Amino acid sequence: MDTQEKSLYSSLLIVVIVVGIILLYFIVTIIRYQRRSLVLHKEKIRAEIDTLENERKRIASDLHDELGPLLSAVKLQINNLNSQDAEDKLLIDKSSRHIDTIIRRMREISNNLMPNTLVRKGLVKAIEEFVQSNTDTYKLSVKLIVEADFQLDLDKEINIYRIIQEILHNTVKHARASMLAIRISRENNLFVLSTTDNGMGFDFFARSKEHAGLGLRNLQSRAEIMGGEITCISEKGKGTSYILEIPLLN
Amino acid sequence: MSDLLKFCLSLSIVFAVIIGVVRFRKINPSYYPFIYRVSLCLVVELVRRVLILQQNNAATIVTNIFSLADFLLFAWLFHNWGLFKRNRKLFLGILSTFVVIWCVSTYTAPRHLFSPNLYFRILYSFALIFFSVTTFNGLIINTRGGMLKNAKLWICIGIIIFYTLFIIICATQLSVLRENVSKDFQRKFYDVMVFSNLFVNVLYAGAALWIPRRKVFTAVF
Numbered sequence: 001m002d003t004q005e006k007s008l009y010s011s012l013l014i015v016v017i018v019v020g021i022i023l024l025y026f027i028v029t030i031i032r033y034q035r036r037s038l039v040l041h042k043e044k045i046r047a048e049i050d051t052l053e054n055e056r057k058r059i060a061s062d063l064h065d066e067l068g069p070l071l072s073a074v075k076l077q078i079n080n081l082n083s084q085d086a087e088d089k090l091l092i093d094k095s096s097r098h099i100d101t102i103i104r105r106m107r108e109i110s111n112n113l114m115p116n117t118l119v120r121k122g123l124v125k126a127i128e129e130f131v132q133s134n135t136d137t138y139k140l141s142v143k144l145i146v147e148a149d150f151q152l153d154l155d156k157e158i159n160i161y162r163i164i165q166e167i168l169h170n171t172v173k174h175a176r177a178s179m180l181a182i183r184i185s186r187e188n189n190l191f192v193l194s195t196t197d198n199g200m201g202f203d204f205f206a207r208s209k210e211h212a213g214l215g216l217r218n219l220q221s222r223a224e225i226m227g228g229e230i231t232c233i234s235e236k237g238k239g240t241s242y243i244l245e246i247p248l249l250n
Numbered sequence: 251m252s253d254l255l256k257f258c259l260s261l262s263i264v265f266a267v268i269i270g271v272v273r274f275r276k277i278n279p280s281y282y283p284f285i286y287r288v289s290l291c292l293v294v295e296l297v298r299r300v301l302i303l304q305q306n307n308a309a310t311i312v313t314n315i316f317s318l319a320d321f322l323l324f325a326w327l328f329h330n331w332g333l334f335k336r337n338r339k340l341f342l343g344i345l346s347t348f349v350v351i352w353c354v355s356t357y358t359a360p361r362h363l364f365s366p367n368l369y370f371r372i373l374y375s376f377a378l379i380f381f382s383v384t385t386f387n388g389l390i391i392n393t394r395g396g397m398l399k400n401a402k403l404w405i406c407i408g409i410i411i412f413y414t415l416f417i418i419i420c421a422t423q424l425s426v427l428r429e430n431v432s433k434d435f436q437r438k439f440y441d442v443m444v445f446s447n448l449f450v451n452v453l454y455a456g457a458a459l460w461i462p463r464r465k466v467f468t469a470v471f
Contacts, residue, residue: 005434012422012426020446042394
């Protein structure tokens with residue numbers, strides 16, 4: 001190489017090195033900012049979900065512990081009325097039945113807000129109970145397969161329970177499916193929940209690009225705060241499948 | 251740097267190929283074009299080496315055809331990742347456009363297939379960089395987990411770095427190297443690509459390792 005070529009070669013080398021350094025710096029900076037943004041995003045979602053769950057707990061507790069006994073007392077007092085009038089007796093009977101309906105409905109709402117079974121007997125029992133009640137209500141054939149038992153903390157159990165609630169709700173309301181399979185298993189160090197229905201399906205990619213509904217966002221947010229991942233596969237006419245994977249602590 | 255050493259360094263793609271082949275049945279099928287691409291790279295390196303040793307001019311033909319296959323496989327990969335909004339017509343339109351451009355650039359070259367189609371290489375490099383930057387931006391916005399073990403990220407970074415330098419090299423080839431420059435200058439000049447190739451091959455090996463596994467969905471009943 002002569003002197004001119006050497007200087008040309010040096011210039012080219014400098015250009016290549018400078019471009020390389022700028023590219024690397026740019027990429028590293030973006031990844032670092034993404035990490036910070038991710039932490040803030042997760043904190044925000046966690047705060048929102050915690051607030052929501054606390055509020056649900058409070059309302060469920062108020063309904064169950066305060067309104068419940070009060071309504072039972074009212075019913076007792078009404079039943080103790082000693083009227084000889086036939087019309088009054090009919091009215092008392094009718095009121096008593098209304099109060100029974102209110103108490104039953106209130107228990108259902110309270111249980112829906114924060115299932116007692118989940119707190120007392122754990123996730124699997126709560127899911128079994130939830131599936132059973134919905135099978136009866138919506139005439140949906142649900143197959144629940146539990147391949148492994150897990151020791152999860154209550155927050156995670158609540159989130160998983162809510163995810164199943166949302167999936168079942170979507171299956172009934174949007175997919176109009178007649179069958180739903182729910183499988184709970186363990187793969188390596190992951191809790192795996194997979195569901196499949198035989199409903200009408202939807203274009204998941206288009207939906208998530210345009211306006212992911214509140215339900216889909218809710219599923220994603222709950223999976224995120226557990227450090228997990230939720231995958232949905234759906235096509236029109238081919239049903240919908242979800243896989244939720246959550247890392248288990250040793 | 252000797253030709254043998256350059257050839258050995260170019261074989262660093264073999265790590266990505268081995269990892270890809272071993273994991274092939276377990277990985278998410280949307281990444282198959284990437285495995286095909288790195289495997290094709292390895293085959294092309296070997297074929298080129300044989301042809302160069304035989305002092306056969308066909309090495310340029312192989313590189314020219316590879317440039318088209320390279321674009322098509324990467325475009326297929328980006329299509330699988332949803333870059334073209336999963337619009338099959340748009341994807342096929344882009345592929346057709348680049349096939350036409352390749353044919354035109356090859357036909358208009360002085361010795362047709364025997365001349366390096368530098369204009370096409372610059373153009374498809376730009377296209378791949380744009381695809382990667384768009385995918386990279388999407389990852390930044392949508393990824394909710396750690397990024398460091400994300401195969402898409404490493405593939406995009408590999409493409410951005412490699413093809414940016416590739417454009418510089420091709421553009422220089424179009425201008426400076428058309429002048430009467432010494433063989434020594436040309437040889438040293440191409441060494442730059444050897445190192446960027448090595449760096450990117452390491453990134454691709456990492457990407458092949460972190461390709462997410464195929465999801466096994468449960469059957470209804």
